[in-house]
Amino acid sequence: MVDSARxxxxxxxxxxxxxxxDVINLTLISLFFAAVAYPLLFVVVASISDPDYxxxxxxxxxxxxxxxxxxxxxxxxxxxxxxxxxxxxYAGFGSVIxxxxxxxxxxxxxxxxxxxxxSLNMLVVFTMIFHGGLIPLFLxxxxxxxxxxxxWMIIHSLTAGYWIMISRTFFSRLSxxxxxxxxxxxxxxxQYFFRIALGVSQALVAVLFLLAIVQKWNSYFIxxxxxxxxxxxxxxxxxxxxxxxxxxxxxxxxxxxxxESVEQMLKTADLIKYAVIIVGSIPVLIVxxxxxxxxxxxxxxxxxxx
Amino acid sequence: xxxxxxxQSELYPAKRGYLGRQTRNxxxxxxxxxxxAPGLAYLVLFHIVPxxxxxxxxxxxxxxxxxxxxxxxxxxxxxxxxxxxxxTKIIVNTLVLSAYSLAVGIPTNIVFxxxxxxxxxxxxxxxxxxxxxxxxxxxxxxxxxxxxxxxxPTTGPINRLIENLGxxxxxxxxxxxxxxxxxxxxxxxxxxxxxxxxFLAALSxVNxxxxxxxxxxxxxxxQLIWNIDIPxxxxxxxxxxxxxxxxxxxxxxxxxxxxxxxxxxxxxxIIQTFVYKTGLVNFQISYATAIGLFNSVINASLLLVxxxxxxxxxxxxxx
Numbered sequence: 001m002v003d004s005a006r007x008x009x010x011x012x013x014x015x016x017x018x019x020x021x022d023v024i025n026l027t028l029i030s031l032f033f034a035a036v037a038y039p040l041l042f043v044v045v046a047s048i049s050d051p052d053y054x055x056x057x058x059x060x061x062x063x064x065x066x067x068x069x070x071x072x073x074x075x076x077x078x079x080x081x082x083x084x085x086x087x088x089x090y091a092g093f094g095s096v097i098x099x100x101x102x103x104x105x106x107x108x109x110x111x112x113x114x115x116x117x118x119s120l121n122m123l124v125v126f127t128m129i130f131h132g133g134l135i136p137l138f139l140x141x142x143x144x145x146x147x148x149x150x151x152w153m154i155i156h157s158l159t160a161g162y163w164i165m166i167s168r169t170f171f172s173r174l175s176x177x178x179x180x181x182x183x184x185x186x187x188x189x190x191q192y193f194f195r196i197a198l199g200v201s202q203a204l205v206a207v208l209f210l211l212a213i214v215q216k217w218n219s220y221f222i223x224x225x226x227x228x229x230x231x232x233x234x235x236x237x238x239x240x241x242x243x244x245x246x247x248x249x250x251x252x253x254x255x256x257x258x259x260e261s262v263e264q265m266l267k268t269a270d271l272i273k274y275a276v277i278i279v280g281s282i283p284v285l286i287v288x289x290x291x292x293x294x295x296x297x298x299x300x301x302x303x304x305x306x
Numbered sequence: 307x308x309x310x311x312x313x314q315s316e317l318y319p320a321k322r323g324y325l326g327r328q329t330r331n332x333x334x335x336x337x338x339x340x341x342x343a344p345g346l347a348y349l350v351l352f353h354i355v356p357x358x359x360x361x362x363x364x365x366x367x368x369x370x371x372x373x374x375x376x377x378x379x380x381x382x383x384x385x386x387x388x389x390x391x392x393x394t395k396i397i398v399n400t401l402v403l404s405a406y407s408l409a410v411g412i413p414t415n416i417v418f419x420x421x422x423x424x425x426x427x428x429x430x431x432x433x434x435x436x437x438x439x440x441x442x443x444x445x446x447x448x449x450x451x452x453x454x455x456x457x458x459p460t461t462g463p464i465n466r467l468i469e470n471l472g473x474x475x476x477x478x479x480x481x482x483x484x485x486x487x488x489x490x491x492x493x494x495x496x497x498x499x500x501x502x503x504x505f506l507a508a509l510s511x512v513n514x515x516x517x518x519x520x521x522x523x524x525x526x527x528x529q530l531i532w533n534i535d536i537p538x539x540x541x542x543x544x545x546x547x548x549x550x551x552x553x554x555x556x557x558x559x560x561x562x563x564x565x566x567x568x569x570x571x572x573x574x575x576i577i578q579t580f581v582y583k584t585g586l587v588n589f590q591i592s593y594a595t596a597i598g599l600f601n602s603v604i605n606a607s608l609l610l611v612x613x614x615x616x617x618x619x620x621x622x623x624x625x
Binding site: 015017018021022025026028029030032033035036037039040042043046051054055056057059097100101102104105106107108109111113114115120123124127128129130131132133134135136137138139140141155156158159161164188189190193214217218220221225236239240243270273274276277280281284285288289 | 328331332334335337338339340341342343344345346348349350352353354355356357358359360362373418421422424425426434436437438439440441443444445446447448450451452454455456458460461463466467469470495498499524526527528559560563564578581582585586591594595598599601602603605606609610
């Protein structure tokens, strides 16, 4: 990879316009960087600050009146922990099944010996172009008895034509000698797939895995329309409900007739919202820096064809 | 080796002709079908089979009669939809939101990629990349949650800032005139970093000698960008733009649903949210199916058109 910016150093002398360019460029980049980073920082800071300071706009870069009340409240909340557990189950199993299904299909489609290959490819492409929409799928899922089922939460969005095609292209570039020598050793295609093809395509497997986990982790709408039992709600759904609660605490406090506790509840409600955002995103944001470079590789995998 | 050859001919008796070869291959390569089975089963079951339910678009669905037994009503649903005053608004909203997102999103991604490409300090560059990629992985719930807390009229910091500067607090989510901007620019916040990756990748494959020779001729950096970088990513731009145009009707409606309030529906109601509400909230099943079908057909057409164009301009396309 070429770092074009390296032409700043080296033998070329910096002209005045170059310096101007660098300054402006750096400024703009830094402004954007700050604009992206600041809301993230603010949410973290606000989640541990006294609501009075936050609500009157006196919190900017660091917390004031540090309080962990929101996190304490959240730790007690059963539905958050249940949501976490559910999401881990759905994302964990779901991503494993999804990746193996996608790669298995892609591998099969990449082999010329597959009978009906052309038709199957057309089928995959067709599913990419046209779909029946929300309602027919909903009716089908319901008729299959998968409504309100964890099974559906695990297998929904199992595979997508886009990734099937990219993986297929990837597999088709594996050298033919690999599979020939494996066949001579008595391997059949399944063994070859698991032992060799996957090992060689580690980058692809990693990317698919990570994208599948992230997608399942963040999914909110499908659980919302297909789940009825609160115990099955994934984290995002629980968070959404918490983030929408504006009035609940107020009504409760009104019943006790205590104006002060109403105010207190309103304040904590907002504080909790900040904390919920952090709690719900922690896993992703912690794991993210380590896996970030794999994503970049994956996008480049997808963009380089032929 | 000989024993292997013998075994093979026993297992796969020589049948002649194309069909013979095909059946032989099915038997010989059966593991491939095993590998393909889960993915294929899912696609067929959940992408092909539901198409059967599309006929409801032309029927009047009754739960008792089921899909098969409901009576035909032809184009009634479409007559009803297109004559309702809401239809135009919904379609316009969908298109405007998409077009706005594209018109803002793609250029910002490009500009950001070009600018980041020329940042000298590699460590700062990587830091910026890491931070700007991060919002892409935040869930929609979190993103909209952040927006709603930050923009809260009574407790949000943005409104506090506005008030401190002498203005009046704004209920951002209730303003139908602000919705589109909120939607698009929060998308910029979330996706610019990630969206620039593909352009950065293209930029990294530029031949350094091009820069050197241009520098010898006294080119400024801006000229380098204009004359070398931009042409280098032109194919990528075209493909990205065409593919995005092809998906213009499949707006991120999770985000829209989350950002919708009763006060801003005039600009926030898009086709997909309307289908969802009509079908799954109000249970007008067949009506919603009809509109969903309309959406899918337009979507498919756009995809076909723009993908064909993408194919003509480069080797890259969706298929």
